[in-house]
Amino acid sequence: MKHARMRYQERATYCKNPLAKNLFLLLDDKKTNLALSADVTTADALLKLAEETGPDICVFKTHIDIIEDFHPDLTHELQAIAKKHRFYLFEDRKFADIGNTVKHQYEGGIYRIADWADIINAHSLPGPGIIAGLAEAGLKKQRGLLMLAEMSSENNLFNADYTERTLRMAEAHPEFVIGYISQQKLSNEPQWLYMTPGIQLTAGTDALGQQYNTPESAILEKGTDIIIVGRGIVKATDPKTTAQKYRAAGWEAYEKALSECS
Ligand code: 5BU
Numbered sequence: 001m002k003h004a005r006m007r008y009q010e011r012a013t014y015c016k017n018p019l020a021k022n023l024f025l026l027l028d029d030k031k032t033n034l035a036l037s038a039d040v041t042t043a044d045a046l047l048k049l050a051e052e053t054g055p056d057i058c059v060f061k062t063h064i065d066i067i068e069d070f071h072p073d074l075t076h077e078l079q080a081i082a083k084k085h086r087f088y089l090f091e092d093r094k095f096a097d098i099g100n101t102v103k104h105q106y107e108g109g110i111y112r113i114a115d116w117a118d119i120i121n122a123h124s125l126p127g128p129g130i131i132a133g134l135a136e137a138g139l140k141k142q143r144g145l146l147m148l149a150e151m152s153s154e155n156n157l158f159n160a161d162y163t164e165r166t167l168r169m170a171e172a173h174p175e176f177v178i179g180y181i182s183q184q185k186l187s188n189e190p191q192w193l194y195m196t197p198g199i200q201l202t203a204g205t206d207a208l209g210q211q212y213n214t215p216e217s218a219i220l221e222k223g224t225d226i227i228i229v230g231r232g233i234v235k236a237t238d239p240k241t242t243a244q245k246y247r248a249a250g251w252e253a254y255e256k257a258l259s260e261c262s
Helices: 008-012 018-030 043-056 072-085 099-107 129-141 160-171 215-221 239-260
Strands: 034-037 059-062 088-095 119-122 144-148 177-181 193-196 226-229
Touching (some): 018 088, 018 177, 043 059, 059 226, 119 129, 129 144, 144 160, 160 177
Parallel strands (some): 059 088, 119 144, 193 226
């Protein structure tokens, strides 16, 4: 099914969260809807990827707890690269506890995620307290939260009712929730951003249940906004050139979606 399409910059006018607004504007300005999932395990590899792919991405997604030689300077350096190449930092932490605990996990510990990650994500499973807890730490720093509404892995336990209830929970916090991690567009309200993992240039699976769709399938057919690509780029012989290919595929799908409904 094709979805009526509005330009990202027009969507920005509907956002109640300042970061969401700026991110939508950046997409059209920089002409990229590619997020890199930087799943590497050393600080040097992480910084190298950020430098190499920075000019071609809108979001740099981390799993900061897989970095073997983490040091607080790393996040400062990442922030400097993000500023230079104009992309946002997204820590894919998938918070999933009570409000009080997630607030500590977000602000404190070794990683101090709230100090450097523009975007974080959370499961709705614990109920709305998780959003309230994260918002207490994130709102004052102008951060944004994505709720996990669907996952890409096969035989996951998400279902239509859970997704629907996740949407209701998010809709009650438009000042902090900026959108969803999902496999498809889920609402007709233009303010919500959809970021989609499980993307490669060829559809397929990995050996551990990951399921891949193409950029065109996500952006054009399923109506999502940003493609998240990990191994498709990170494991390529030339990540920079490969990122450019994904960028072109994602952008072409967006332009095609716009032209099909104009
Ligand atoms: P890949 O190498 O492109 O398969 O990496 C996908 C990334 O997205 C990886 O960091 C996952 O943790 C993340 N991910 C996912 O694959 N599927 C999901 O539903 C969610 C996150 Br939520």
